[in-house]
Amino acid sequence: MTNVFSWFDAAVAELADPQNQRVWSIIVSLFGDLAQERGAKISGGALTRIIEPMGIKPEAIRVALHRLRKDGWIESTRSGRASMHFLTEFGRAQSAQVTPRIYDRDPETPETWHLLIAEDGPGIHTLDDLMLTRHYTAIGRNVALGAGPLPRNCDDLVAFEVTARAVPDWLRERLCPQDLREACTSLRDAARHAFETRPGDWQPSPLETATLRTLIVHRWRRVVLRHPDLPPVFFPPDWAGQECRAEVFRLLDTLPRPSPAQVNSFT
């Protein structure tokens, strides 16, 4: 038992994001993973029990919940003595938008790509507007790369169908800067180590599972959403994205997602 307990503590410490322990952001990851369905609620007690092992105090959780309510992400109701928290429609929509990319085990790189080029000067704004509403990667101040077919209305933009052939270091460096490369390799190593040292006889509680899943998803989210699914030529040679993804899902697979009812019943 000592061994099992110390593995959980070690895994929590190892999987905690060294760069971001912002509590409101962890709560967003938690709801996205465990309670994204309409009607899914997490009790205040469960929330505290899932998050506290990360070294976060109940007071910090209350402050974060207050902020998330103010920003329209979360609503709270009372059920008897317990407070119950759930995502608003806005929160669910935000969460649903990134869910496919976070949980894609084997994303296919799109085969068709296009470039949009704005006129120097005033044209930048047309491009900015488009980049806000669709998923584009900036190649330069007035050039954006997008997957799939051209937008129906290119407005004042020059549009090319393209195949990337050469990507210099400055662009790879801009797309995958040092901190992102490090976040990727350190998550890969942490997930691998947690998987490999996990005692074979460990039966986690739903709350322990929720703690570990939240940590993994939170940290992976911050890696996977920062770099777009570009063709391999865009990534630096030491980019560990594929390995990191493999380790993340290998570990998550040992931690089947508990239902909200399961985590709430333990409080």
Add this chain to the structure above:
Amino acid sequence: MTNVFSWFDAAVAELADPQNQRVWSIIVSLFGDLAQERGAKISGGALTRIIEPMGIKPEAIRVALHRLRKDGWIESTRSGRASMHFLTEFGRAQSAQVTPRIYDRDPETPETWHLLIAEDGPGIHTLDDLMLTRHYTAIGRNVALGAGPLPRNCDDLVAFEVTARAVPDWLRERLCPQDLREACTSLRDAARHAFETRPGDWQPSPLETATLRTLIVHRWRRVVLRHPDLPPVFFPPDWAGQECRAEVFRLLDTLPRPSPAQVNSFT
């Protein structure tokens, strides 16, 4: 005969470039058309007889020849009483570089294209260097479009193989500005009118032929070399490039190129 003479005078007036009668530039066109071969020489007398009908005085021709010698385009020797002028190796090389494009009756638009994108800021210089040594079209300050395969060394540039899909008005306008569109339609109309009004029994002298050819080539050169052979999508709907080219060659075909010996023998 009156009719024939007046047609020649009218054609000369009509074919003269309303935007550029710079004498040194006309002489460059003349040598490029009539005496581009190594060893080909044009006598001073022939030069005057070819150019004078354009309303250019012998003194202006002398000044232009002086400038062309100073710039390394032309050399002059004496042969008995006559001065003989010819292109230097530099002049021949400059001339040879543009000859294929000037005399191409039916240019094929290249099928493969590529875009090179420089980093904002310092990267512009890499692109500038490349654009000086190869034929590229600027799409923006840091984006250049080139025909054919990628350069072997793209240096610090992002490189895409591309197919153009949408070209907005601002780019068409930049590639074919109003003055170029007008130069194109006015040359088309002038060449067509000269062809259609030409008396059937007219037998031009080698010097008359040389005058008309020089005027046509000079004016066409300034249209054809200003716009690159881009795919049709890049041109404004009123771009008369194809029609202009057709009229230019229809008229040139009625004026077979005289040899240097032929034009020199008349002086």
